[in-house]
Amino acid sequence: MNELPPLARRRFLKGLTLGATGVALNPLLQRMALAADGQPAAPRFLFVVEGNGLPPLQVHPAGIPFVERAQRDKVAIHALRELTLPPALQPVAAFRDRLAIIQGLSGRMCGGGHSSDHGALGAYHANNGRHIQAATIDATLGQAFPGIFPSVTLGIASNPDEAVIFNCSADAPGRSLPTICQPHLAYARMFGSVAEGGARASFAAKRNLLDHLRGDVARVRQRLGGVDREKLDAYLSAYETLGGQSTRLVESRDRLKKSAPVASDKFMSTVETDRLDAHFELATAAMIGGLTNVATIASGVGFPYFNVTFTGLGIEQGKHPIGHDLYNTDSRAGWERSEKIRRFHFELIARFMTRLQTIPEGNGTMLDNTVVVYLSDAAETHHSRCFEWPMVVLGNVNARLRTDGRYVVLPDYGKPGHRTINTVYNTLLHAAGKPRDDFGKPDPNLDKTMHRGPLSELLV
């Protein structure tokens, strides 16, 4: 196929897609057609935010000494190919040539404590959700590259009964995005048209209902003049969005059937490993099916949600006491438990990457255009102070990131060359072709060069 001249290839692919699915383009062929057309497919981002802190030592590779924060005076970059990945990261060893581990970022402006909640992806002090200052990076990227859903946040919380919580993402100042904690609810939202099988009638009825409500709310809005206009605007906008989504989901039904995960028992499970597994499946399927380009997995993000007990891994202790074990007593058992839980997250990340690597896109695969960012909302430890905030980045967005198997250690807080988490988010926006140099809020105690612009050690 690559031997065809570009124009002919484009026509061929477009013809194929129309013939294959009628109105809706098959997402795979659509991606190939876009590439043939000279238009790159939208970049994709998966953020995996795990509560309870990420101790820097847990992402430190074997083979080089760990340098304590206070002793870091200059930027150090090591090639990971010569080093052994730490146990938690072993599951992504196959992707080490797309990996960057970044040590020494700070995020003091986020506040710290048990969690910086929205501040982790927003790079600001969210004050336990009371002061959501701006859109978080996932929502910002989702707004720049919207699918049927601009972005999707899925997660688990300590209480398995939680259905929807507001703890991690935000799409505007003061507007937290929901984290859907029940995989079956997320499944119904994204793949409901498939799940209902032959019951297309319900979809048609609901679409009529949404259309009617759009008009109904608009009428009330007009009658009430300016009374609480913003609330009615939001309600109206929700119906407009849902109506549009419903239409597009129905139109995409055939192709969604191909990417929808099998709705197994784990979608209704109360076991946290099952639910996390199901959420990763949903995020994978949503990206493959073209439902969204940005997904966030919020694994026990925020207080009090982070005290998840990973019984599915044979651990009977919640993450809160595990955090205390690590923080107060440097307990070996606590270390091994937290490492085991982290490793499980990276197993799911590896599965996500492997799956995307099997889907052709343009001249490569979907994985070539995808980035995974892993971090904790509690920065470096259980009671975080955010003097350092380790991050793991996988994928290179068509070679726009220097995730070439590197271990980057930045200078200590305030020292020349030190950078904040803002710079990673600036980097992602630059790599995505939406450059910004001022994402989030600055740390007032640092020189502006430390939070402005992309991270040169990460951006090509």
Add this chain to the structure above:
Amino acid sequence: MRNLTTALIAACFAVAGLAPSSAATADGLQPFLREHCFKCHGPDKQKGDVRLDTLAPPADAKMHEMWKTVLEKITLGEMPPEEEPRPPRLEREHAIAALETALGGSGGFSAKDKLLLPGMGNYVDHATLFTEPAVRRAASPARLWRISPHIFKDFVNGLAAKPVLQAKRNQGGNGLHPALPFMTPAHTFRDAALPHAFEEATTELLVDIAWRVAGLQLAAKQGPAAFKVAQAAAPPGEAEYRAVIAAQFGLALLRDPEPAEVKNLTALALRTAADASPQEALQTVLSAVLLTPEAVFRHEIGQGKPDEHGRVPLSSREIGYALNYALRDEPPDARLRGAMGADRLATAATVHAEAARLVNLPLAAAPRVLRFFQEFFEYTRAPEVFKDALETKHYFPPQLVDDADRFVLHILAEDRDILARLLTDEQYFVFANGLPNRAPPEARARKTYLPIFSLPSDWNWTAQQPVKLPAPRAGLLMHPAWLLAFSDNEKNQAIQRGQWIRTHLLGGTVPDVPIGVNAQLPTDPLLTLREKMKVTRAEYCWRCHQRMDLLGLPLEQFDDFGRHRTQELDRPVVTTGEITIGDPQLDGAVTDPFDYMRRLAASARVRQVFVRHAFRYWLGRNETADDAPTLIDADRAYVAGGGSMKALIASLLTSDSFRYRRPPPAKPALASAPP
């Protein structure tokens, strides 16, 4: 200094509508800055690295941000700081207006709007709120108040004629649907009117539950005849659909549909019957009524011609709902529905009569009364507190909350000296509903729960409660549930306790933790909490901590499980503290928690702050200066009633703030709307 002064003067002229040559206005502003700001933020000193005399006009983002900060600090009364002389009211308002105007010209910002946000109510001057104004003109803004998840729960269960939503306590569920989450910040009343709306995800969940309920309505054996007739028809025609629509309006909205509503919904039904099926057409129209804005937002618009203060009274229907949902979660009862339908709540006398009836309902039928105390004191947070100490497993925190509820309900039932008794009563409920009736849990309860109340493990449980405990303890702030709610895994939260007392009883404020502050105490196990808290005495920390620490420390009489103690780390426990709020009746050293609570209970200011909180809860918003008459009347009613909660609530529910609405300023009409 020249830049700032020039800009401020220009703004000041704009506010005053004066020509720049008006020396009087400029002279009025400059002294404010010189008198109240430059001492710490001027040429000689720049506290917090802030220098105001050289501030440039708000032309760029950085300067705009700085101006906003200045405006906010002055508006909220955080600057000048408490220890400095307070600026005269008019002078301060003048400076605020000038700053607002200057910012309005470069992006628009009103710090006053911030005073309306939950958690910011205490920034309104207390004395102003209890000073009779020249003109009584209290009113709430015309508004849409999203129904609470509690109201929604009863609404849904009533329509479906089955408990679709129910609390499953042993599974952690509270029966509140996620489509209606509380969006209010911690330490505030949850069901505030301002912050709650539906956005995309919650609307989607709302559609799902409405669709489900509509299906259950159609499947219910005991449903309206119109539903049965329509389902039996093959297929239903316009007449059957119209009957179904009318029945659903009666059930869900307690009114008849308007002709346009019938027309639109009938068209929806017919269209859906063609696109899907008649059964789904019925489910669609039932859902549509459940999702109409009137069903999910409480309409408090008002009707009629505005009075001389620009206020309109709530309609009979609106005030009927408002009265009902002030106390209950269930829809209005038959009597209230009758009054609403017959437009009998149009006069002050009928509103008074209905309010009096509702506040005298049994407490079980008016769950919002107990909920007020739960949210005010926050003791229901006790089970959320994480404790990992092995010896304290199974200490029954939900039971502590139940016992605290019983403590409150017992005092409420007698309805006298409510606040004072809540702070000082010495008789408590202990496993008031009975000890666990199985041996292992009972043994655990005896081993862990009874000692929390200083009772021996072989205590002879009695149904005759409340009981006096062996060790001294008085009031809800010494109830283990409250103490536990303000503790963490390892220690008491004396700072947070002090913050609660300052904000909830003294009416004071505490700023947020500044960015960059490492708000952590030492973890040295050989130090008492009081000793650990010495780190907050550093000058920079103490500016805020002086507002909290000494208010919380007297409660060190109890450990982090609420157990009374005389020793801490083998040393006599220290229970001293100090009140400094600027009220001679309150201020001064505190020797122990018992003396402390008695002093708080006897304070007029504390009582008034309690009334302010009751206002916020029952009005669903913060108080403003215009609400002074409402607060004054409510306080008087409470006192005249001998500390009666019923009198306080009734006063609030019959106040102008409750009964009148102020329409928003007129805005240009919308271009068009769908037919």
